[in-house]
Amino acid sequence: MAPEQSEDRPDVEPLRVPVFDAHTHLDATAQKAGVAPDAAFVAATMSDARAVGVAAAITVGDSVASSRWCVQAATQHQDVYAAVAVHPTEVDGLTDDDYAELESLARHEKVVAVGESGLDYYWDRTTPHQQQDHFRRHIALAKAVGKPLMIHDRDAHTDVLKILREQGAPERVIFHSFSGDEAMARECVAAGYVLSFSGVVSFKNAPDTRAAAAVTPPELMLVETDAPFLTPHPHRGRPNAPRLLPLTVRALAQAAGADVDALCAAVADNGVRLFGMPALPGSAQSV
Numbered sequence: 712m713a714p715e716q717s718e719d720r721p722d723v724e725p726l727r728v729p730v731f732d733a734h735t736h737l738d739a740t741a742q743k744a745g746v747a748p749d750a751a752f753v754a755a756t757m758s759d760a761r762a763v764g765v766a767a768a769i770t771v772g773d774s775v776a777s778s779r780w781c782v783q784a785a786t787q788h789q790d791v792y793a794a795v796a797v798h799p800t801e802v803d804g805l806t807d808d809d810y811a812e813l814e815s816l817a818r819h820e821k822v823v824a825v826g827e828s829g830l831d832y833y834w835d836r837t838t839p840h841q842q843q844d845h846f847r848r849h850i851a852l853a854k855a856v857g858k859p860l861m862i863h864d865r866d867a868h869t870d871v872l873k874i875l876r877e878q879g880a881p882e883r884v885i886f887h888s889f890s891g892d893e894a895m896a897r898e899c900v901a902a903g904y905v906l907s908f909s910g911v912v913s914f915k916n917a918p919d920t921r922a923a924a925a926v927t928p929p930e931l932m933l934v935e936t937d938a939p940f941l942t943p944h945p946h947r948g949r950p951n952a953p954r955l956l957p958l959t960v961r962a963l964a965q966a967a968g969a970d971v972d973a974l975c976a977a978v979a980d981n982g983v984r985l986f987g988m989p990a991l992p993g994s995a996q997s998v
């Protein structure tokens with residue numbers, strides 16, 4: 712009865728209280744596995760996730776084409792939601808027509824956020840100046856459609872916070888795979904921003920991320936895989952998938968000094984409040 716165990720499919724102890732994966736890339740996860748990102752792949756991935764208590768996922772666009780794919784996946788699968796935007800390293804050549812399409816995608820009922828957008832000073836495929844212009848346009852888009860902004864911030868903490876202040880942040884802001892330290896976490900919490908923690912919180916070399924988690928209240932916390940990237944300990948180097956989220960949840964609970972079940976319940980509540988998602992099947996709220 713046990714699912715097939717292999718190098719790339721480690722056993723995962725199920726969560727008792729269901730959560731959802733707040734940031735994943737189901738299209739890239741399929742591509743990395745060398746299979747077509749079709750409806751059968753999404754259904755199988757979500758069925759694997761459900762078996763360990765991960766009852767829904769937000770699949771996040773990083774280009775116009777990927778955003779289109781995410782909306783289609785969300786339309787086809789009840790437990791899949793979408794976020795649409797163009798990643799800061801991909802903004803070169805983005806046109807007004809592209810923004811018009813992003814806006815119409817963003818208004819779709821299963822699109823729960825504008826993201827991922829932000830700044831990435833690690834890669835130099837686009838200039839900081841280009842990235843900042845497009846980050847501002849994405850902030851405006853999130854406000855125009857009245858949906859949360861899901862931020863990608865790599866090596867750009869100061870400028871991300873500065874631009875949010877200058878532009879006026881949307882009502883709901885999420886830092887995906889939060890990578891700041893304790894001081895930045897305190898600043899985000901004071902502003903009411905939500906911190907989404909990825910597998911990084913489980914990495915041996917990430918004490919700053921755990922210190923950030925320790926000062927983040929549960930009502931401002933999310934958990935995510937960012938699959939196929941950032942696979943949690945002890946499976947780093949292998950492909951990530953929503954079914955591995957429980958490992959991150961447990962590492963986060965430990966870092967935050969929280970009870971695992973209580974943390975899961977808080978995260979599920981945050982999904983309802985932030986994204987307008989229905990209560991997760993199997994949660995106390997859904998019965």
Ligand SMILES: [Zn+2]
Pocket residue numbers: 734735736771827887937
């Ligand atoms: Zn991502």
